[in-house]
Amino acid sequence: MGKTKKLIELDNRAIEVLEKQAKLQKRSLKNYLEFLIENTALNFSEPSEEYKAMMDDLLERQKNGTLETIPIDEIRKKYGISRKTVD
Known part of the structure; x- marks a missing residue:
């Protein structure tokens, strides 16, 4: 280039x-x-093909009800982040 x-x-x-x-x-x-x-x-710029494929997979799993998620409060607790720090 x-x-x-x-x-x-x-x-x-x-x-x-x-x-x-x-x-x-x-x-x-x-x-x-x-x-x-x-x-x-x-x-x-436009996202990479790998990123698009990953997002398509996540959206498909969400649509099918097979996407596993973790509540934000559990993530905050795991990393010691208080709500005040984030919000």
Whole structure:
């Protein structure tokens, strides 16, 4: 896949915050920005075939009454999450 260069302008405060985050991840600012933008773009893209197949299977099992679920309160209890933390 090809690459395209774009010039962007950000205010100084945004740059400071992004530089700190980049350092926390041991990345350069340029690399961190590319990472953020590419991940955001992937979130907008169509789900993978594997994901679609998994969801189709879950929906089919729900329709047939064979899907097993766990109540959210049990999950919260298992992981020590209080309702206040989540809600």
